[in-house]
Amino acid sequence: MALRAPLHRLLEADFPDDHLVCRLPDLRWSDFQSTVAGFYEALPQTATKPWLLALESPFHFAAALLACWHRGHRAMAVTDHQAGTLAVLRPELAGMITDMDLDSEGLRQIRPKRGSGPIDAGPLDLCHPGLLLYTSGSTGQRKQVPKTLGQLQAELEVLERQWGTATDLLPRLSTVSHLHIYGLLFRLLWPLCKGAPFFDHQFFFWEELLNQVDDKGAILVSSPTHLNLLPAAAGQHLRTRPDITLFSSGGPLSAETACAIAELSGQAPIEVLGSTETGGIAYRQRTGPHDRENPWQTLPEVAVWAEDGLLEVRSPFLEAPESRQRTGDRAQLLSEGRFLLLGRADRIVKLSEKRISLDEVERRIQSHTWVHECRICVETAQKDGQDTQARQYLCAAVVLSDTGLAERERSGEHEVRRLLRKHLHRFFEPAVLPKRWRFPRELPRNSQGKLVEADVRRMFAVNGHTTGPDRERPRFPEIHRTYREADTHFFECTVPADLLFLEGHFPQQGVVAGVVQLHWVHDMIGAITGAPLRVQTLEAVKFHQLLMPGQPFVAEVRHAAKNNKWHFRLYHDGTKFSSGRIIPHTE
Numbered sequence: 001m002a003l004r005a006p007l008h009r010l011l012e013a014d015f016p017d018d019h020l021v022c023r024l025p026d027l028r029w030s031d032f033q034s035t036v037a038g039f040y041e042a043l044p045q046t047a048t049k050p051w052l053l054a055l056e057s058p059f060h061f062a063a064a065l066l067a068c069w070h071r072g073h074r075a076m077a078v079t080d081h082q083a084g085t086l087a088v089l090r091p092e093l094a095g096m097i098t099d100m101d102l103d104s105e106g107l108r109q110i111r112p113k114r115g116s117g118p119i120d121a122g123p124l125d126l127c128h129p130g131l132l133l134y135t136s137g138s139t140g141q142r143k144q145v146p147k148t149l150g151q152l153q154a155e156l157e158v159l160e161r162q163w164g165t166a167t168d169l170l171p172r173l174s175t176v177s178h179l180h181i182y183g184l185l186f187r188l189l190w191p192l193c194k195g196a197p198f199f200d201h202q203f204f205f206w207e208e209l210l211n212q213v214d215d216k217g218a219i220l221v222s223s224p225t226h227l228n229l230l231p232a233a234a235g236q237h238l239r240t241r242p243d244i245t246l247f248s249s250g251g252p253l254s255a256e257t258a259c260a261i262a263e264l265s266g267q268a269p270i271e272v273l274g275s276t277e278t279g280g281i282a283y284r285q286r287t288g289p290h291d292r293e294n295p296w297q298t299l300p301e302v303a304v305w306a307e308d309g310l311l312e313v314r315s316p317f318l319e320a321p322e323s324r325q326r327t328g329d330r331a332q333l334l335s336e337g338r339f340l341l342l343g344r345a346d347r348i349v350k351l352s353e354k355r356i357s358l359d360e361v362e363r364r365i366q367s368h369t370w371v372h373e374c375r376i377c378v379e380t381a382q383k384d385g386q387d388t389q390a391r392q393y394l395c396a397a398v399v400l401s402d403t404g405l406a407e408r409e410r411s412g413e414h415e416v417r418r419l420l421r422k423h424l425h426r427f428f429e430p431a432v433l434p435k436r437w438r439f440p441r442e443l444p445r446n447s448q449g450k451l452v453e454a455d456v457r458r459m460f461a462v463n464g465h466t467t468g469p470d471r472e473r474p475r476f477p478e479i480h481r482t483y484r485e486a487d488t489h490f491f492e493c494t495v496p497a498d499l500l501f502l503e504g505h506f507p508q509q510g511v512v513a514g515v516v517q518l519h520w521v522h523d524m525i526g527a528i529t530g531a532p533l534r535v536q537t538l539e540a541v542k543f544h545q546l547l548m549p550g551q552p553f554v555a556e557v558r559h560a561a562k563n564n565k566w567h568f569r570l571y572h573d574g575t576k577f578s579s580g581r582i583i584p585h586t587e
Helices: 007-012 029-042 058-071 083-092 149-167 181-194 206-210 230-239 255-265 358-366 402-411 413-425 453-458 514-529
Strands: 020-023 051-054 075-077 095-098 108-110 131-135 143-147 172-174 198-202 218-222 244-248 270-275 279-284 296-298 303-307 310-314 325-333 338-344 348-351 354-357 371-383 386-400 436-438 478-485 488-494 535-543 552-560 565-572 575-584
Touching (some): 007 058, 007 181, 029 058, 051 058, 058 181, 058 198, 143 149, 149 181, 149 244, 149 279, 181 218, 181 270, 206 230, 230 255, 244 255, 303 325, 348 386, 354 358, 358 371, 358 386, 358 413, 371 453, 386 402, 386 413, 402 413, 413 514, 488 514, 514 535, 514 565
Parallel strands (some): 051 095, 075 131, 095 108, 172 198, 172 218, 218 244
Antiparallel strands (some): 270 279, 279 296, 296 338, 310 325, 325 338, 348 354, 371 386, 478 488, 488 552, 535 575
């Protein structure tokens, strides 16, 4: 099955003007053409540096991408727009195309607008390195990965060849961002070239997403983080929705989740293995509850080897398609393109579906004047003692410098830890920041002076079934995801089952006290503004329902610039836990 419009000739497609390109909002082919023209007219004729596409709207992103390519420019996409990340990228950029309010000091900024009409577009050069993506890479440094139009087109053709008939022209709904290679291909470029509508809205709640599926069905593009919640959050809803095909990528999906979804909907998610550097590699779809060793099957035109136990790939999606590229995955080959994955061989880990370099986290911490040396390790918090529901998090062992030791003496260890987290937040999202910290006098080394990893991990070793004095119980919610819509910030959280502040209200039931909820909101506002919030007074603060251990919730925080008040509410699925307003000092 062929794509209706190849990527390099997309603007020459014969779609009628009223062809539906996206939903929420509904936008047509004529809207897409005029939006491309608006970006095209705003771009200069020449540019030696790439343009950063910092666009929340997939529709705007696709239009800006086409405009850059037809101008002969390169585009860049990154998965976060933290102030520290933008500061690092600024010297590399010609400007920024954005529909968000971001710090663009020193950068030319282009906003979405309609143009005068369709541009006079011919075919694009498939060899043009039109898109620059970033990944952490195997060295710990952020690695720039250029993608030519030919690489992207080759992958879209393989996706259509593999799943084109099954997906037909069903609409695409997604819980993943278009700024990642997986979301870019599956939720945006593939349906755009195929002629299927995509939703311009990124969903965070399954009930909201499934309410958008009509009787014809849909394609859902998601990740293990969201799919793990699907059976409990909307299992009954899923049973009533026919012809739903689920794709999953970005991390390992547990056999239990895959089989639970298969029992509810009639088919397990299609899991896709790949990376920014390699593109798609393989896929699998579990067949039953006993299918735990389900191997991966290579995608069409992809070949794999296992050299020295490491997976090597050759495919048309690579920068050098005739050469093999070694990955950091350990693998066992079976037959006919089938293989088993045996884990990572480097220090790149995935937390909350984000690929994180432990080396980069260490480097960022050590750039602070309070830090002499640091080592990051990964620990696993088990739920009910079962590995299948394990959650991984980072731990930081930090040797303070003389300046840091003096600050700890003056302000206390809690304040040092808070400010180091704030420093890291300039480069990483809250969900992947270290959850536990230790401040030893020195890191453990052997007689040859080499770091002993096992001894570092031992600093954080605790009994998962006890709450003895050595256990560092969490004081803050687990933050799974943060996002922003206009001037409102959202934090998707869960109350830890072993939260330190649960006791003291009811003998038989731990609850999160109102003052603790206010403290969490206070810290979230500080993370948004980048500075501690000094509170003048509170207004209309109400605690509507008890917030319990293990309870998922959303913290919604909005700044009203007109009267300089912060509005907040904590809620989940129609249940409101607390709400109110915070008025800061204006000094």
